[in-house]
Amino acid sequence: MIEPLEQLRSTLQDHGQSLTRPRKKVFTTLQAKGPLTMAELIQASGTSLDRASVYRTIKLYEQLGIVQRLQIGWKYRVELSNSFQHHHHHMYCTQCGNVIAMPEDTVLEERLQALAANISFSAQDHQIEIRGICANCSRT
Amino acid sequence: MIEPLEQLRSTLQDHGQSLTRPRKKVFTTLQAKGPLTMAELIQASGTSLDRASVYRTIKLYEQLGIVQRLQIGWKYRVELSNSFQHHHHHMYCTQCGNVIAMPEDTVLEERLQALAANISFSAQDHQIEIRGICANCSRT
DNA sequence: AATTATTTGCAAATATGTCGCAATTTGTGC
């Protein structure tokens, strides 16, 4: 396996983009803290980074498939995409706000493929969110 | 089957809310035009409705389970909930922006239930979005 | 180290969402 930062660099390079200090920072922050809202990401990036740069970086990253947006609860969040972590989906506890990653499930994945294929839709990507109450919270 | 507008009225009534002109308008717009972003919904509601009223209506509708939010592409959209149309999910064409509703699939739905049950997560609701290129667009 | 193209930070512009309050509309009972 390649160093994540090297993979980032080469992905950027392949698209004529350079790996800058702000871009590195956003990447490592996402790496360390999982799915974050923009506000959290901006906050976590520290005072050294400007809001605008974070937005610009995320926009670029999304275009290059480095990150993906998820709808979790009310706001969207950003996390590293499948090139940087295992494909997975989320359960969101509407009580405590916890986000639980669920492991990849072959049955589920194949079924989605099939449904798309049925209508000649060329599926590239998908997202699943299950909302409810986590085990912890339901134990009253 | 009940008239949708009657169902709307009684849902509102059950919660001590009245069916007003703006609320009727938002409902029929959603009925006619499917999943819309807030901007589209406000626009489609015409000059007669104020932005704030549309937001207030959607907030209320969401609390009463009349509409639901979906993450589709970049922004969220609003559509009538399962009480007013069959449970379904969406494929989003990243080329033309088309949103295709896919019919309910029992295998898929049951698998999601099972995955949640496995970790004692009490699932209430879920969302699936498949992104890719629609048949129309891929025909070049 | 110098050169040049890219990218950043800042400040200002838009876009999106919320709130208080007076004026209007709704549901209800005559």
Next chain:
DNA sequence: GCACAAATTGCGACATATTTGCAAATAATT
């Protein structure tokens, strides 16, 4: 249909989130 009380709207003012232009700083290349 009309009068009344309660609920709701539209408006303007805020608050927050996201985008943009541009001069200054940084990165890749030689």
